[in-house]
Amino acid sequence: MFVPKLFTCLKTYSKDQFVKDFIAGIIVAIIALPLAIALAIASGVSPEKGIYTAIVGGFIVSLLGGSRVQIGGPTGAFVVIVFGIIEKFGIDGLIVATIMAGFFLIIMGFFKFGGMLKFIPYPITTGFTSGIAVIIFSTQIKDFFGLTMKTVPSDFIPKWGAYFNSFSTLNLQSMLMGIFSLLIIIFWPKINKKIPGTLIAIVLTTIITLLFNLNIETIGSRFGDISSSLPAISLPHTSFAMIKELMLPALTIAILGSIESLLSAVVADGMIGGSHRSNMELVAQGVANICSGLVGGIPVTGAIARTAANVKNGGRTPIAGIVHSLALLMILLVCMPYVKLVPMSSLAAILIIVSYNMGEWEAFQRILKAPKSDAIVLLVTFSLTIFFDLVIAIGIGLLLASLLFMKRMADVSxxxxxxxxxxxxxxxxxxxxxxxxxxxxxxxxxxxxxxxxxxxxxxxxxxxxxxxxxxxxxxxxxxxxxxxxxxxxxxxxxxxxxxxxxxxxxxxxxxxxxxxxxxxxxxxxxxxxxxxxxxxxxxxxxxxxxxxxxxxxx
Structure with missing residues (x-):
């Protein structure tokens, strides 16, 4: 059924629900702001690109999506592949890949692949998301400890080798601000669950850095002035050869985005007792990625944590997601000059928490009780994600899972x-x-x-x-x-x-x-x-x- 949930919800919409949606949207925007900035930087782009993604992508996901409460935006799942695309093809390559992924998602939606994605085995999704979590964590060591390094190797083992060789350059002030941020994010919810700990951590560490004139790298010292203007639509420079090489990365973005967005929608359904339209959600995610790419943003998908926060704060219709996007737009226009004052170690702390929450570590505790075939698929996918490449990990994981499934079927026949x-x-x-x-x-x-x-x-x-x-x-x-x-x-x-x-x-x-x-x-x-x-x-x-x-x- 290709009808956005927004159109259905508006038939019975009320003033009381608008108030609840409005409050939820504002709260989710406050949660999304530091995450959008941190994920953009981790992906290798400037901070405002993450906010562009949250504004444009989030608005379209709520406008056209098949879920009542889905919140769209950048997520940690894309960090690894986006960083790799930028490293090889530059910003233009990322824009092309994001737009291509959008078209793939639209095709998947129109061919009704929404119901088929549930057949991707759990060990594979657990393996690559946990692997991505480890990679995100590893990319934040330099900023968290304030290490002085000219370049950071992209491969996992050389990266850690470079960290150990550069550990003598540790910046104590940066490390203390990072630890302080971690403690705030972890313990703040015990004080107040409405205001996110990430925002409190950023505000407090920024004030402390300014008051005591600490020698800490900030967003401004790395990126210079941050643009507070509206995103402009621009077409990337591309070629047939680039499109051909980006076909597989774009398809990987589409598959990752579809899995995460539909998983988020399923989680949201369980929280509100609803039922999402999976194929409509894929089409909306596709349009959102195309538009995000056109304004220079990064890939968009449904964000589980932000969607859950939306539900917990009273959001029940796509209006909450639209309010979240408009609130981020106002923040972009008014507050961006202050973003450059945020310490990099504080953003690193946020991403360390993101990586911890991404990883399904309980699955590794249960792995000894699982069938050996499932354990093998999980560990192989996890290891290949970390040490090789996400595309290779998913491909080999699916191949291995398929072969093991065939063996199981042969065993019962x-x-x-x-x-x-x-x-x-x-x-x-x-x-x-x-x-x-x-x-x-x-x-x-x-x-x-x-x-x-x-x-x-x-x-x-x-x-x-x-x-x-x-x-x-x-x-x-x-x-x-x-x-x-x-x-x-x-x-x-x-x-x-x-x-x-x-x-x-x-x-x-x-x-x-x-x-x-x-x-x-x-x-x-x-x-x-x-x-x-x-x-x-x-x-x-x-x-x-x-x-x-x-x-x-x-």
Missing amino acids: DVRYILDEYEDKDQIELIDSIKTPENVSLYEINGPFFFGAADKFMHAIREIGIPTKILIVKMSNVPAMDATGYHALEMLYGICKKHHTHLIILNLQSQPTTVLGKYGFIDALGVENICNNIDEAIERANILLEKPNALLKI
Whole structure:
């Protein structure tokens, strides 16, 4: 259903709800401000770019989105990939990748991929989000301790090596402000839950730095004056070669954004008892990313923490998200000259908390209790994210999870000869009811019949040797089959034709029937040899045994 939630909510909107939405929007804007600045800097862009993203992206997500309470903006999930794009392609490359990701998201929404994203395994999402958390934490060490370094290596191990080599340059004042900020952020909620601790930390550390004239690097000393003007729309310089190289990073941004935004929407549904429109949400996220890219912003997605804060403060419609964007716009126009006074160590403390909250560390505590396959997927994805690349981590994680899933399906699928004294009464009666039971073989396939299980079937076929006059394959426990499963049946049919054996398929389910019908197998075998129950199979077997010279249909 491609109707924004805003349009639905406005039908029954009230003055009382507007007051609640307005208050929630203001509070969320105060929470979003330091996060937007910190995430922008961590991503490798100037501070105002993060605010542009929160304003433009947040407004469109609320205007067009499929969730009542979703708050859009920059999040930690994109820091690693955005930083990598800027390092290789510059700002223009980031803008192109963000716009491309927006189009990918719109396509995903229109093709109704919203329901499919839930099939991405939990160990993969846990692995890469926790890996991103570790990387974000590692990027903040320099600013937190005020280390003097010309360049910081991008790779994880060389980065930590450079930190240790430069630790003698530690700035004690910077470290103390960083620790002070951490303590405020951690303990402030015990004093007041309405005003975010991040804002209090920034305000207090900025005042202390000014009053005591501390020798601490600030946003202004690193970036110079911060623009307080409205963002201007500009088209990036690009080429076909750049677009080609950015295809995979853009797709990664789209997948990450879709996962995080829909996860946030699901969490919000649980808090308000609502139901989001996943495909509409993807389309809105796509439009938001295109517009964010056009104004020089960074990628946009649904922010779980800000969405939860919106709900907890009374927000129940997209109006709260729109108010949040407009409040950030006013802050941009009025307060940006003061942002340059904020200590970098204070922003580093904020991102350290963000990284801690991002990581799903409890999953690592439970990993020893989990199936080994899930533990392997989680650890591989986590390690590849940290030591190699996010794109590689997700790709290999999905491949590994798929292979392990295939193995599990193959393990629960089996092919067996079921004519022995231990089988159930129905199977024994089936063969005893046939005139010459010694000329009949009965096999049963259990579980999904796809390429993971077809090998077992082929092994069973090889063990048959020269088949009997009647070969019955029972498929009542086969819910689905694929092309490889069909190929295995086709090979069996070829063997039967070679040895003048009649093949009967028993209890064929709907999906396998459709597959075999499309391949023409049912027409080749003959619909009379597809039996729905035991009585039909008995009757068909006896008819065929009465006609020993009957030829198999081609």
